[in-house]
Amino acid sequence: MTDTDKPINFIQHVINADLEAGHVTKVVTRFPPEPNGYLHIGHAKSICVNFGLAAENGGGCNLRFDDTNPEKEDEEYVNAIIEDVRWLGFEWQGDICYASNYFDQLYTWAQYLISEGKAYICELNAEQMREYRGTLTQVGKNSPYRDRPASESLDLLEQMKLGAIDEGTMTLRAKIDMESPNFNMRDPVMYRIKKMAHQRTGDKWNIYPSYDFAHGQEDAIEGVTHSVCTLEFAANRPLYEWFVANLPLPSTPRQYEFGRLNLNYTITSKRKLKQLVDEKHVAGWDDPRMPTISGLRRRGVSASAIREFCDSLAVAKTDGVVDMAQFEHFIRDDLNNNARRAMCVMNPVLVTLANYEADKSESFTVPGHPNRDDMGERSLAFGRQIFIDRNDFSEDTTLSRKKFKRLVIGDYVRLRSAYIIRADEVIRDGAGEIIEIVGAIVPDTVGKDAPEGIKARGVIHWVSALESADCTVKIYDRLFNKAAPDAGDESFLEHINPESLTVISGCKVEAGLANATAGDHYQFEREGYFTRDIVTDSGELVFNCTIGLRDNWK
């Protein structure tokens, strides 16, 4: 993959200028998720941008958990996020960072701002604070507690910390400007009381810093030079800069915002994804239909496909909706190059080749991949009885060769990597259902062209009846049947596709895949890309369809 002529984005332009001017010598970025859910495809873009910017400039990227709100956070999420970032192929600089590691420092800085007359303890409750904040057209008004003595605020803050004050009755606020046209500057809350244990600091704190009071300082402590986030934080930037300017920080980070990734036919809101899990609309965060990293992984999407897709996205300030087809292109492109080929008959019907001796069997050696010698070879068992897909057979002899390139009664078709065969008759059960096709091979056609006068209509896949493994295949369709499930008046739940999962049992896969490893990628020829699902206690052989092959015909 060469990206030599890939245009450079606006953040790289800024970095280039900073490097040139000597403002920074080493570029440091960070990926700062709150551990309140699993990572999804939207985060993947952010991860690629942040780690990518650091790597391309010889710098480093931190993985930092923004765990400032114990109410929503959980260690399960921390572990899942670490696993996902690693799986995506990224390595962070140094140890994993946590906002909670800086709680003491943050507290000291809060005291500093109070003593500087730039912060105060406010006793307005949530509702009153909203009233005092003003509206889009009206400026806010000062809190009656705004000018209380610093010593009093200092004492009250200490009591809040110790747990002596009731939740919701007091907050620490920055004293900025209640008349600012930017709401974030109207004396924002720096600390709120939450008498709740934190997954990492335990019962030590009864107050927790807000995002705004924590983020820039976290960046500064870690020496982050370019704090890259998504567009919705643009309005927080002035506040970010205010804290950076008014606190004695060890470095001066700068914030830049780019457009987050939106994909059609899916949602990328942790809250809603969590709802899908909690309300059991899907089997879990790693359900193969989920746009989560873990879901995509279980679905069979490779990390490199996700990376290539993210790299194809622009880092810009427009907020568009990327077509799912673009993601699918990169999924297929990667799998086409890297997935071993195999054959799986999903809707099997028995074919008996009457002119093939009953006791005879052969083994054909075929490439693991059509143009990748490094993928070696595999062997296919062949015998008198094989399975082909019911959809690859028709009794309608009027079907044109162009329209139906498969097996038709009385006509020839090529078995992929094997003989050309002919269908002669069908055997039905009591209900009239075809249970067997009787035909014949055309001798000496393995690896050779058809003899004069015989023309195969096409090539179909097959599997030996004697030597094949039974398996179950799960086919997935989009989780939502509306391009923008989030838009409109109805809930996104109204647009869940009731047919997003199809389970097909009784499939026959070539014997070599009986012990496939979960996570290995295969192309089932003429069908699509598949991966073995997480192996359960029953050990059942289940393949998840990652994505079908393209088909433009008909």
Added chain:
RNA sequence: UGGGGCGUGGCCAAGUGGUUAAGGCACCGGGUUUUGAUCCCGGCACCGGAGGUUCGAAUCCUCCCGCCCCAGCCA
């Protein structure tokens, strides 16, 4: 409505006064092919609108229109 941000083909986008207006996805033709896949070739825009500045504008100015974000003690 106050503030911030954005508008280039169906979608994502390069472009920073002089280009035949990159590229990818999608789509439409055609070729190769023991996967109706892959691969290969070809096709596919006057830049939200209206004025203006200029020899020359997607790029500069003015006005207008549209979309997104901000009124959590969420991040």
